[in-house]
Amino acid sequence: MMKYIMKIFGLVIILLISACEHETLLTGEPDDPGDISEDxxxxxxxxxxxxxxxxxxxxxxxxxxxxxxxxxxxxxxxxxxxxxxxxxxxxxxxxxxxxxxxxxxxxxxxxxxxxxxxxxxxxxxxxxxxxxxxxxxxxxxxxxxxxxxxxxxxxxxxxxxxxxxxxxxxxxxxxxxxxxxxxxxxxxxxxxxxxxxxxxxxxxxRAVAKIVVVNEASNFELEGVSAVANVPRQGQLHNLIPASIMGNAGNLTNYQYDASCSLPLVSAETITNKQSTENSPIYIYETNTQTYSTYLIIQGIYETKSYYYKMAIVDKDLNYMNIYRNHAYTFTIKKVHGRGYDTVADAKLSKPSNTDLDFEITVDDSNSYEIIANNDYYLGVSNSVFIAYSPDDASTYEAFKVITDCEKAFPDARTITDNMAEADNSFALSSPADGKLPIVASTSPRVTPVSVLIQSWLMYSEVGQSFEGRDKVNAYITLKLGNLEKQVHIRRRAAIDAGGTILKYMPANSYPFPTTGEVDYHCLTGEVEDGTDNPKEWIKLLPSSMVDRNDTDKIIVEDGHIYIKIMPNTASTTRNGIVYLTTIMPGSLYTGESTVKRIKIDITQKGN
Structure with a gap:
């Protein structure tokens, strides 16, 4: 009997060993991570x-x-x-x-x-x-x-x-x-x-954006969102050029409970004494809201009666806003000025009701910042390069914005500093004057503008130049917050003459001298910012072909070349405009630190 028991026991051991040899993870990888082929x-x-x-x-x-x-x-x-x-x-x-x-x-x-x-x-x-x-x-x-x-x-x-x-x-x-x-x-x-x-x-x-509706109006009670109309059904798994939006014509849908919107799509809840859909956010793929007429139907009580309001996704100036992935959009109602519509069907056929409401849209554009982070907090800058086309006299500029959600007041590692001495005193940090990086006090995240004083000879303080046998160094503002550190390159070129010129931002095989009009960056996108001097009328962004594609204030290129055409200034006064470029830094497509780099270009043009 004992002999049979030993045979059975031995067979069981063999089967167990065999099973262990062939056991795999659900993904098909060997259970022993050391069992990896040489290639x-x-x-x-x-x-x-x-x-x-x-x-x-x-x-x-x-x-x-x-x-x-x-x-x-x-x-x-x-x-x-x-x-x-x-x-x-x-x-x-x-x-x-x-x-x-x-x-x-x-x-x-x-x-x-x-x-x-x-x-x-x-x-x-x-x-x-x-x-x-x-x-x-x-x-x-x-x-x-x-x-x-x-x-x-x-x-x-x-x-x-x-x-x-x-x-x-x-x-x-x-x-x-x-x-x-x-x-x-x-x-x-x-x-x-x-x-x-x-x-x-x-x-x-994330492949989607998030929309939240909040009510702060004392004369209105938000009940919820009944429908979101004309939204894309799908998006790209990865957007290689963040400023671009996938076309979705003919591929739109409506979010709604049923055809008659008999129930709210999402209901508002009272959160910190405000009605909000924060606990039931709306996720949508990237979209051009003007092209596709994307809008929300919100429901709320005004003067004791429930109404529906059609809300376009626009900014405070009623300009349509694009919706980008991984951004959060908070639509805050401040005051209601009139009645909406009795039914969803009537609201859908109406013009948007934005003018009947005092409102604001807060956009989490942190994704447009260059972010570094640890498991506790993050630090980001709006652009990692600032270039001023400035007059010869010393001038102060807002070079970039810094963003953080940090609440820790580090006694030492919370600084904004310059390397003024190494850069021949060609620039200096102007503000924050105390050189301390502001952290969150009440509102998170905290965004702080950083200003610099720029001298005319900064354009000759760059890597690639030398003087009397001494190699020059780049001018940097360095931000340090705990164990996070970020640098912003500060550069200068001469103000543009009244006759105009063409600035060429493009890959170069060697260092372009500051007076040539060329700057060595591999560009992806460009955008002219609105301003008091109407820069979109006299700053034109062109591809390397120099063909006007009717997108001169916002451009996407594939060959890395963006030409900035400055039109002649016939007025006697100077004018100013700002251009933002997204760029691949020289010699690299992307780094592990950020998807793309941003350049802020502050252009001053002389008067005639």
């Missing part, structure tokens, strides 16, 4: 959601969730023309994210496109055909050695919302929002870090 490397992914940074009374957990198995698409090369080579899904091991990538050490740059919280299907270039989100389907659409990064980002789309959604997409319990990040690395081997350059987690960007 593969195991990399840990450090990532978290980039906050919708407007303060909230309650954390909406699912909008911040990053699941453990994102996809990593690998592209070989620099720039938007980098070529697809591999698609791999990460796996979870011991509570951490890992991905097995093919080792690549051929001297080329590589772009890692991280797609987190994948939906069951992805769509490629349309809203009609879905593909299972797996390696075989991805590599069927993304051709190894052929498909470029630009092509992939343009065509990889989310699952479309239904044609008549009865609720807000991504609002269900456990529903996560698709997120993305693009990281450039020098190679793929065991030393590669899938994290930011400061060692902190990548801050993933």
């Amino acid at each position: 593969k490397v195991r990399l840990e992914i450090f990532a978290r959601a980039n906050s919708y940074r407007l303060p909230s009374t309650r954390a909406l957990g699912d909008e911040n969730t990053v699941e453990m198995t994102p996809w990593v698409l690998v592209f070989r090369g620099s720039g938007t023309g980098a070529i697809f080579v591999e698609a791999v899904q990460a796996f979870e091991f011991a509570g951490k994210r890992y991905v097995l990538l093919t080792k690549r050490t051929d001297g080329s740059k590589y772009q890692l496109l991280i797609l987190a919280n994948p939906m069951a299907q992805f769509y490629y270039g349309n809203a009609s055909t879905g593909y299972v989100f797996n390696e075989s389907q991805l590599t069927e659409k993304l051709i190894e050695g052929t498909t470029t990064l630009a092509t992939a980002c343009t065509n990889l789309l989310t699952e479309p919302a239904s044609t008549s959604p009865a609720r807000i997409p991504f609002s269900g319990v456990g529903e996560t929002i698709p997120m993305s990040y693009l990281l450039e690395v020098d190679k793929v081997d065991n030393t590669t870090k899938i994290e930011k350059s400061d060692g902190s987690s990548l801050m993933l960007l």
